Amino acid sequence: MSDENPGIDAVAPPWIADQSESLLAQRGHAWLLQGPSGLGQYALALSLVRAWLCEHPTAQGACGYCGSCHAIAVRTHADLCVLMPETEMLALGWPLSEKAQTEIDDKKRKPSREIRVEAMRDAVEFSQRTSARGRGKAVLVYPAERMNTITANALLKTLEEPPGDVRFVLASEAAHQLLPTIRSRCLGHSMQWPSETASLSWLQAQGASPADARIWLRASGGRPSDALSLARSGRDAKSWALFPKAMAQGDVSAVQNWAPPDLIDALQKLCHDMMATAMQALPRFFQSADLPKVPAMPPLVQWSKSLMASARTAEHPFNPGLMLESLVSQAQNALNSGR
Numbered sequence: 001m002s003d004e005n006p007g008i009d010a011v012a013p014p015w016i017a018d019q020s021e022s023l024l025a026q027r028g029h030a031w032l033l034q035g036p037s038g039l040g041q042y043a044l045a046l047s048l049v050r051a052w053l054c055e056h057p058t059a060q061g062a063c064g065y066c067g068s069c070h071a072i073a074v075r076t077h078a079d080l081c082v083l084m085p086e087t088e089m090l091a092l093g094w095p096l097s098e099k100a101q102t103e104i105d106d107k108k109r110k111p112s113r114e115i116r117v118e119a120m121r122d123a124v125e126f127s128q129r130t131s132a133r134g135r136g137k138a139v140l141v142y143p144a145e146r147m148n149t150i151t152a153n154a155l156l157k158t159l160e161e162p163p164g165d166v167r168f169v170l171a172s173e174a175a176h177q178l179l180p181t182i183r184s185r186c187l188g189h190s191m192q193w194p195s196e197t198a199s200l201s202w203l204q205a206q207g208a209s210p211a212d213a214r215i216w217l218r219a220s221g222g223r224p225s226d227a228l229s230l231a232r233s234g235r236d237a238k239s240w241a242l243f244p245k246a247m248a249q250g251d252v253s254a255v256q257n258w259a260p261p262d263l264i265d266a267l268q269k270l271c272h273d274m275m276a277t278a279m280q281a282l283p284r285f286f287q288s289a290d291l292p293k294v295p296a297m298p299p300l301v302q303w304s305k306s307l308m309a310s311a312r313t314a315e316h317p318f319n320p321g322l323m324l325e326s327l328v329s330q331a332q333n334a335l336n337s338g339r
């Protein structure tokens with residue numbers, strides 16, 4: 001997304017801009033932005049570091065046109081250190097270290113899904129250097145829960161004895177997984193849920209039709225950033241309504257081009273909604289009318305556990321085609337058992 005257009009950073013959704021303004025009005029050298037995924041943790045973190053480093057910041061945040069704002073837009077700011085898993089860096093258009101890029105280009109290894117110890121060492125060294133542009137320095141960590149114990153401890157040392165002019169923003173989608181000592185060193189901010197109206201009009205401003213915006217917002221459980229990823233995934237919004245019954249019928253052709261992690265995500269949502277319906281609660285991701293008849297609860301619970309186990313191995317399946325088939329047949333069994 002933003003790798004195609006670095007300038008897109010400048011256009012934060014209104015609810016992110018509001019939160020940014022309120023955090024900028026407070027003092028703090030380390031923020032922890034927390035909440036479930038899809039609420040814009042990364043956008044808010046970026047908005048904060050842009051404002052901290054900007055040459056002409058206002059109460060609303062960065063100016064958007066100074067040398068510092070430009071350097072961030074083109075991903076070459078000497079006073080900004082971005083600590084992310086390599087997979088995220090690549091997806092969001094941030095350059096890797098020369099060494100890491102060469103190792104990946106030479107196929108010595110795949111991009112890491114964790115924040116690597118080497119990257120953390122570079123970040124510690126970065127925080128001890130003097131600021132190049134004289135507006136201090138910033139370290140952005142996202143998603144912070146992807147640090148292992150070694151990297152987290154290295155960061156903790158720097159947080160405990162911050163070298164003067166460096167500020168931190170940790171953005172997390174699972175803050176409970178962070179070391180308590182890290183959490184206690186940061187000022188916490190819980191991400192706000194935007195209203196449905198605000199989310200829908202933002203999605204439409206990003207190019208989704210009103211009908212698609214509504215479907216994808218529902219499919220993402222009301223999380224606008226996730227809804228935008230779905231809208232841009234190339235999938236047909238209408239197929240979301242047909243998905244539950246296709247699964248009950250074991251129709252693999254309905255999902256044949258899907259990546260296994262996407263299918264697992266959709267099946268987890270379906271499983272959630274079936275369990276909710278079984279307990280007389282409202283479904284969250286699908287419309288009631290689109291769901292198949294409710295099966296017995298025990299198979300649903302079993303299915304939910306299997307999906308969680310699959311989610312852990314879905315990134316590198318032995319055979320993606322076989323994995324799709326087995327996930328669909330498992331869904332069909334669970335949805336048709338004992339009713």
Ligand SMILES: [Zn+2]
Pocket residue numbers: 054055056057062063064065066067068069
């Ligand atoms: Zn600026």
